[in-house]
Amino acid sequence: xxxxxxxxxxxxxxxxxxxxxxxxxxxxxxxxxxxxxxxxxxxxxxxxxxxxxxxxxxxxxxxxxxxxxxxxxxxxxxxxxxxxxxxxxxxxxxxxxxxxxxxxxxxxxxxxxxxxxxxxxxxxxxxxxxxxxxxxxxxxxxxxxxxxxxxxxxxxxxxxxxxxxxxxxxxxxxxxxxxxxxxxxxxxxxxxxxxxxxxxxxxxxxxxxxxxxxxxxxxxxxxxxxxxxxxxxxxxxxxxxxxxxxxxxxxxxxxxxxxxxxxxxxxxxxxxxxxxxxxxxxxxxxxxxxxxxxxxxxxxxxxxxxxxxxxxxxxxxxxxxxxxxxxxxxxxxxxxxxxxxxxxxxxxxxxxxxxxxxxxxxxxxxxxxxxxxxxxxxxxxxxxxxxxxxxxxxxxxxxxxxxxxxxxxxxxxxxxxxxxxxxxxxxxxxxxxxxxxxxxxxxxxxxxxxxxxxxxxxxxxxxxxxxxxxxxxxxxxxxxxxxxxxxxxxxxxxxxxxxxxxxxxxxxxxxxxxxxxxxxxx
Numbered sequence: 001x002x003x004x005x006x007x008x009x010x011x012x013x014x015x016x017x018x019x020x021x022x023x024x025x026x027x028x029x030x031x032x033x034x035x036x037x038x039x040x041x042x043x044x045x046x047x048x049x050x051x052x053x054x055x056x057x058x059x060x061x062x063x064x065x066x067x068x069x070x071x072x073x074x075x076x077x078x079x080x081x082x083x084x085x086x087x088x089x090x091x092x093x094x095x096x097x098x099x100x101x102x103x104x105x106x107x108x109x110x111x112x113x114x115x116x117x118x119x120x121x122x123x124x125x126x127x128x129x130x131x132x133x134x135x136x137x138x139x140x141x142x143x144x145x146x147x148x149x150x151x152x153x154x155x156x157x158x159x160x161x162x163x164x165x166x167x168x169x170x171x172x173x174x175x176x177x178x179x180x181x182x183x184x185x186x187x188x189x190x191x192x193x194x195x196x197x198x199x200x201x202x203x204x205x206x207x208x209x210x211x212x213x214x215x216x217x218x219x220x221x222x223x224x225x226x227x228x229x230x231x232x233x234x235x236x237x238x239x240x241x242x243x244x245x246x247x248x249x250x251x252x253x254x255x256x257x258x259x260x261x262x263x264x265x266x267x268x269x270x271x272x273x274x275x276x277x278x279x280x281x282x283x284x285x286x287x288x289x290x291x292x293x294x295x296x297x298x299x300x301x302x303x304x305x306x307x308x309x310x311x312x313x314x315x316x317x318x319x320x321x322x323x324x325x326x327x328x329x330x331x332x333x334x335x336x337x338x339x340x341x342x343x344x345x346x347x348x349x350x351x352x353x354x355x356x357x358x359x360x361x362x363x364x365x366x367x368x369x370x371x372x373x374x375x376x377x378x379x380x381x382x383x384x385x386x387x388x389x390x391x392x393x394x395x396x397x398x399x400x401x402x403x404x405x406x407x408x409x410x411x412x413x414x415x416x417x418x419x420x421x422x423x424x425x426x427x428x429x430x431x432x433x434x435x436x437x438x439x440x441x442x443x444x445x446x447x448x449x450x451x452x453x454x455x456x457x458x459x460x461x462x463x464x465x466x467x468x469x470x471x472x473x474x475x476x477x478x479x480x481x482x483x484x485x486x487x488x489x490x491x492x493x494x495x496x497x498x499x500x501x502x503x504x505x506x507x508x509x510x511x512x513x514x515x516x517x518x519x520x521x522x
Contacts, residue, residue, distance in 0.1 A: 015064055020100035085150065097133075098139055109147065128140040141175055142175025142176065145172045145175035185240075189238075192206070217255065228258070233365050273372060276374075295323070297353045307411075308360050341370060341376050358404070359411050390409075
């Protein structure tokens with residue numbers, strides 16, 4: 001079976017490595033004789049998973065043997081160089097595996113022109129990952145990084161120290177950290193700041209005390225086991241390792257566990273100040289002044305070059321280009337920041353502006369501390385002008401937020417709250433005008449209808465109409481009276497006629513009867 005050149009080189013490198021490891025169990029005089037036995041023992045090669053060596057051509061196996069012999073011959077020189085850069089870690093204190101890997105890589109770096117420095121180091125690290133312990137890759141990389149710096153070529157004709165690349169220096173520094181076994185497992189106590197829970201599950205933070213600060217990270221695999229919810233100002237004890245991030249050339253602590261150790265000094269001061277001012281009544285909502293709805297002159301107390309003022313300017317111009325911004329360029333961080341902020345508030349307050357915005361962009365608890373000072377809180381409370389606090393991000397809370405007339409989560413939000421939107425205002429006026437016109441038209445139409453009804457009622461109650469009605473009624477009554485009188489007269493005439501007939505008939509009957517009686521008597 002044929003193998004690629006790279007495969008053969010890998011197999012030969014592992015074979016030399018195995019020989020160096022096994023040679024550590026023999027005396028100096030026994031190493032070379034053992035080499036021939038090793039290369040001819042098929043069972044041993046199979047057990048070490050190097051059975052491909054049996055399939056190598058004879059000349060390749062001869063070269064392999066020569067390489068092993070050459071490395072063994074150079075062991076004193078190699079160990080001397082390793083001892084010089086290991087800073088007290090003598091070869092006798094290193095594990096056989098790590099030492100053998102470093103010896104082989106150093107030989108290739110110094111005596112094998114076909115193997116570049118980077119390839120030799122990378123291959124050594126791979127061997128350490130395969131055969132060494134958990135710390136072997138970093139330890140091997142650290143030692144070889146130092147050796148690589150010693151072996152780096154120096155320009156001809158120059159006696160100055162060699163010039164190294166940034167990557168070489170970063171790798172060397174990383175090696176120093178990873179070689180230091182104290183830094184592989186440490187506990188550090190300090191105060192949490194700049195805390196950030198990333199969406200990936202990692203936790204980023206800064207661990208600090210009154211003298212220094214160190215960046216930290218807890219990877220998601222460890223963060224899932226946290227039993228406490230971290231927050232800025234919390235005093236904690238972090239267990240983990242300290243190393244460097246080569247790309248940024250910065251050192252940080254890689255946390256494996258975090259336990260609460262008490263509240264930080266700044267956080268304690270924050271809580272004490274908050275409690276004291278709250279008891280004094282400075283946070284009472286009854287003292288808060290209303291923010292003008294249509295502010296046109298807005299004062300801003302913040303840094304003149306930060307992102308906060310840029311956001312306020314941009315939003316103000318977008319919402320109302322007619323509004324006037326008056327900036328007091330204040331210090332917002334550091335020892336002199338409180339006095340600068342107080343002076344800015346007092347200066348703008350005397351100008352009779354509509355509203356003030358006091359704040360800055362985001363930062364750590366110590367960065368925002370000026371806005372936690374009692375003097376700043378009292379200046380905000382004593383101001384006659386309504387004040388909007390706009391310190392940091394939404395999750396940042398300062399004493400100034402509690403005492404201000406209104407709290408905005410960010411400087412951008414403060415501008416939104418302080419400056420009315422002129423376009424929205426114009427649209428609202430236009431809509432109200434339309435609604436007013438529609439209401440007026442409806443009211444006029446209603447009044448017209450009422451007028452029409454009134455006119456109709458007036459027409460019904462017009463005297464002339466009433467007189468005509470009365471005349472008509474009189475005519476009807478006269479006709480009815482005449483008809484009634486005629487009917488009564490006709491009835492009376494008819495009655496008289498009937499009575500006349502009855503009288504005449506009666507008289508005739510009586511006359512006849514009297515005649516008969518007379519005749520009878522005669």
